[in-house]
Amino acid sequence: MSGPQIARRALMGTALAAPFIRPAAAQGGDPYVIGTLFPMSGPNGEYGTLFTSGAALAIEHAAQDRMLRRPMRIQAEDTQALPQQGVIGMTKLVNVDKAHYVLVGFTAVSKAVAPVGDRAKTIMVNGGAVGPDLAGLSPYFWNVIPLAHLETQAFLPFLMQRNLKRIALVYVDDPLGDAILGLLRTELPKTGGELAGTFSVPRTAQQFGPVAARVRQVRADAVYVASFGAQQAQIIKGLRDNGIRQPIVGYSALSIASVTALPEAEGVIFTSQKFDYTGGSEITRRFATDFKAKHGSEPGAYNANYYNAVRLFALLAKDLEAQNTEVNGDSLRATLLRVREFDLVGGKGRFDDQGNMSADIQVNEIRGGRVVPIA
Amino acid sequence: MIAYAANLATIVAIFGILAATLNFVVGFAGIFSVAHAVFFGLGAYAGAQVALHIVPDALLACVVAAVVAGGLSLCLALPALRVRGEYFVAASLGLQMMATTLFSEAKAFTGGIGGLVAIPRPTLFGMEVSVLPLALVALALILFATALLQRGAFGRTLQALRDAESAAEALGKNVAAAKTLAMLFACAGAGIAGALFALHLSFVNVESFTMDQSVLVMAMVIIGGTGTLWGPVIGAIILLSLPAGLAFVPFIPATEVGAVQQIIYGLAMTLLMIFRPAGLVGDLSKGRATA
Numbered sequence: 222m223s224g225p226q227i228a229r230r231a232l233m234g235t236a237l238a239a240p241f242i243r244p245a246a247a248q249g250g251d252p253y254v255i256g257t258l259f260p261m262s263g264p265n266g267e268y269g270t271l272f273t274s275g276a277a278l279a280i281e282h283a284a285q286d287r288m289l290r291r292p293m294r295i296q297a298e299d300t301q302a303l304p305q306q307g308v309i310g311m312t313k314l315v316n317v318d319k320a321h322y323v324l325v326g327f328t329a330v331s332k333a334v335a336p337v338g339d340r341a342k343t344i345m346v347n348g349g350a351v352g353p354d355l356a357g358l359s360p361y362f363w364n365v366i367p368l369a370h371l372e373t374q375a376f377l378p379f380l381m382q383r384n385l386k387r388i389a390l391v392y393v394d395d396p397l398g399d400a401i402l403g404l405l406r407t408e409l410p411k412t413g414g415e416l417a418g419t420f421s422v423p424r425t426a427q428q429f430g431p432v433a434a435r436v437r438q439v440r441a442d443a444v445y446v447a448s449f450g451a452q453q454a455q456i457i458k459g460l461r462d463n464g465i466r467q468p469i470v471g472y473s474a475l476s477i478a479s480v481t482a483l484p485e486a487e488g489v490i491f492t493s494q495k496f497d498y499t500g501g502s503e504i505t506r507r508f509a510t511d512f513k514a515k516h517g518s519e520p521g522a523y524n525a526n527y528y529n530a531v532r533l534f535a536l537l538a539k540d541l542e543a544q545n546t547e548v549n550g551d552s553l554r555a556t557l558l559r560v561r562e563f564d565l566v567g568g569k570g571r572f573d574d575q576g577n578m579s580a581d582i583q584v585n586e587i588r589g590g591r592v593v594p595i596a
Numbered sequence: 597m598i599a600y601a602a603n604l605a606t607i608v609a610i611f612g613i614l615a616a617t618l619n620f621v622v623g624f625a626g627i628f629s630v631a632h633a634v635f636f637g638l639g640a641y642a643g644a645q646v647a648l649h650i651v652p653d654a655l656l657a658c659v660v661a662a663v664v665a666g667g668l669s670l671c672l673a674l675p676a677l678r679v680r681g682e683y684f685v686a687a688s689l690g691l692q693m694m695a696t697t698l699f700s701e702a703k704a705f706t707g708g709i710g711g712l713v714a715i716p717r718p719t720l721f722g723m724e725v726s727v728l729p730l731a732l733v734a735l736a737l738i739l740f741a742t743a744l745l746q747r748g749a750f751g752r753t754l755q756a757l758r759d760a761e762s763a764a765e766a767l768g769k770n771v772a773a774a775k776t777l778a779m780l781f782a783c784a785g786a787g788i789a790g791a792l793f794a795l796h797l798s799f800v801n802v803e804s805f806t807m808d809q810s811v812l813v814m815a816m817v818i819i820g821g822t823g824t825l826w827g828p829v830i831g832a833i834i835l836l837s838l839p840a841g842l843a844f845v846p847f848i849p850a851t852e853v854g855a856v857q858q859i860i861y862g863l864a865m866t867l868l869m870i871f872r873p874a875g876l877v878g879d880l881s882k883g884r885a886t887a
Contacts, residue, residue, distance in 0.1 A: 396709065
């Protein structure tokens with residue numbers, strides 16, 4: 222083999238290997254690795270950007286406050302909201318990047334990665350998916366978002382107070398929709414309400430004219446939309462385009478830009494975790510001010526949830542550093558169960574034995590493309 | 597790093613089985629199915645149910661998955677006997693859509709959209725085992741069987757059907773039996789891949805068995821080289837390890853990681869098909885446009 226051929230092959234080999242060359246193994250001063258398993262491309266890519274911006278701001282704030290001896294850095298993996306991609310990403314985060322803490326979103330991805338994190342004893346934190354079946358997936362799987370059925374439960378007194386007693390439910394046919402259906406069936410009559418009609422829609426459905434026609438027939442006082450993602454905007458538009466004038470209500474998934482920017486979404490009422498950005502705690506006001514300065518828009522619930530997820534890590538790791546204890550899945554979990562209550566954006570976050578957070582719920586209305594708290 | 601590489605190798609081996617079995621019907625029999633993910637799914641659910649409710653024995657799960665997926669291959673074989681070419685593509689597309697809906701709705705068997713969780717780790721003769729060696733053995737057996745069938749009378753019959761079905765029938769070849777057996781072999785293989793997938797992930801839901809997955813497996817076959825023995829495996833390695841490799845590129849900002857990776861991935865695929873239109877292992881003289 223001639224000299225130039227060897228040189229060319231060596232060069233090609235080096236170029237191909239370059240992406241895989243990593244710094245030496247983690248040392249004491251190396252950053253804490255916060256892994257993210259979000260959809261960063263595809264139809265759900267909007268969520269990944271929302272989630273990441275909240276987490277990134279929390280890292281900035283922790284660095285400004287010198288909360289930890291070591292910095293934090295985000296290691297992002299694109300799941301495209303698919304379980305298989307999630308498992309590949311989680312395995313990389315755990316085994317290659319040695320992530321200390323992994324942020325996840327989306328129910329199917331969360332369920333798929335939970336066994337991997339459980340075996341590796343790596344903490345996984347969900348701040349986006351609200352399906353009740355996410356509770357108790359693993360001792361190392363926590364939720365920093367009140368699960369949907371808790372939100373709906375807290376919403377019922379408000380609906381009765383507004384005299385919205387006959388509710389038509391348009392729900393996506395999945396565990397989330399089933400949970401809200403079950404809750405409305407049992408709890409609505411107890412508060413003096415009535416489930417006027419239930420309309421299941423497939424996850425992939427995009428046309429809602431026939432559903433709207435059936436909703437109109439039941440003459441409900443309000444229509445509860447239990448879906449998520451871009452489909453919510455299509456449902457709302459489909460209902461309004463087909464003459465449904467009753468109030469449309471729902472839960473925190475409605476706080477995404479593709480819904481709030483929709484003219485037909487004007488007046489939509491939904492619940493979310495309580496975030497008082499003007500009169501709330503100092504942590505909440507600082508988050509809102511800095512987020513607006515950085516991104517030019519008001520923060521949404523998802524921004525705040527993933528901010529809280531990273532802030533929670535910083536608070537737990539700070540506690541462990543003070544005791545000169547290693548920061549790992551077991552020590553983080555033990556600290557969470559010992560402390561239980563944390564100062565987060567929106568107020569106190571309280572965790573149960575399974576790592577599920579409960580928090581105060583507020584009611585919002587979409588007015589002029591903005592989310593305005595009304596109760 | 598070893599655990600990550602082993603996990604990736606397991607998924608590559610499972611998709612290698614899927615691509616090799618799809619290649620058997622597409623490349624050798626000329627039956628262009630876009631419903632291979634259906635049989636992958638049937639195998640995954642059958643294997644998961646065995647592991648959850650009977651015993652997590654990998655061999656039993658694979659056998660049951662192969663029987664269920666192979667048995668239900670008649671759903672695809674029946675239209676394959678009546679139509680061919682683009683008409684069969686439409687028929688298999690219909691089956692894929694119907695199956696996706698059934699997977700979402702048959703909650704007792706599939707767990708609906710929520711899927712089946714906490715599938716136990718696989719065992720073999722009572723000992724817990726990793727899925728990687730099982731997947732590699734299954735892939736080797738399927739490639740061996742494919743090579744044997746390809747060289748024998750059955751393989752030549754299939755290739756005759758692919759190239760000129762009417763002529764093959766006129767020469768006395770049993771078209772119905774050949775097509776049905778080809779579908780049976782391919783779908784049973786996809787079922788085995790499904791069972792291994794369920795045991796590896798410990799979780800399955802309908803999102804892994806959609807049209808997108810069928811298209812991905814078809815892309816593995818085409819990029820690797822249709823009608824070749826090793827092409828589909830090479831296609832599976834390329835299509836799964838390229839995005840995994842891109843995840844190591846250090847300079848991409850966290851919020852742009854998905855978009856940049858998808859652009860590089862798409863560009864690489866396009867260039868590959870421009871310069872190797874017959875696939876990486878395919879005949880270089882085939883596939884190029886002629887003036």
